[in-house]
C-alpha cells in the first residue's frame with residue numbers, strides 16, 4: 001500500500017509565503033548605521049503590543065516573560081546604550097549608556113562579528129520565576145515555555161528583517177557562565193540571556 005500523499009497547493013498561495021521563503025540567517029552584517037525607525041520596527045516585530053494583553057508573539061498564559069533589550073551601537077537618532085523595550089508604550093528606557101556591542105559579543109561562543117553590527121536585540125527572561133509560575137505543572141514546563149516563546153520572538157524578527165531587506169540571525173550559542181557573571185547589568189534584574197538578534201544591512205557577496 002502506498003501511504004504517501006503529495007499535498008495539494010492552495011488555489012492562491014498564502015501572502016506569508018514570500019517572507020517565509022526569504023527568511024535567512026545572515027552573519028557578518030555591515031557596520032553602517034541603521035535608522036532608529038528600523039530599530040523601532042524590529043522591537044515591535046519582536047514584542048509589540050497588539051491589544052488586550054497580546055503581543056506579536058504567542059506566550060503561555062499570555063504572561064510574556066521574554067524581555068527585549070536593544071543594544072544600540074550605530075543607530076541614527078538614538079545615542080549608544082542598552083535600552084529596555086517597554087511593549088505597552090512602544091518605548092525604550094535607557095538602562096546603561098555607552099556602546100556595549102563588544103561586551104555582548106564576548107558572551108557568545110564564537111559570534112565575535114556581533115561587535116560591529118549596528119544594533120543587537122537581546123532576549124532574556126527570569127527563568128527561576130518562570131519555573132515557579134508553572135510549578136503546578138511538571139517542574140520544567142515554565143522554563144520550556146520561555147524558550148519556546150523566545151523562538152517565536154526570533155522568528156518574528158527574522159520575518160520582519162526579510163521584509164525590510166535587512167539581515168539578522170538568532171545567536172543562541174552563548175557562554176552561559178560568563179553571561180551570568182558579566183552580562184547581567186545589561187538585562188532586567190534576575191534575567192538570564194536567551195539569545196541575540198543582530199540587525200544591520202546585509203553584506204553583499
Ligand SMILES: Cc1cc2nc3c(=O)[nH]c(=O)nc-3n(C[C@H](O)[C@H](O)[C@H](O)COP(=O)(O)O)c2cc1C
Pocket residue numbers: 023024025026027111169170171172173174
Ligand atoms: C536555536 C538556534 C540557535 C542558533 N545559534 C546560532 C549561533 O550561536 N551562531 C550562529 O551563527 N547562528 C546560530 N543560529 C542560526 C543557524 O546557524 C541557522 O539557522 C542555520 O545555519 C540555518 O540557516 P537559515 O536560518 O538561513 O536557514 C541558531 C539558530 C537557532 C534556531
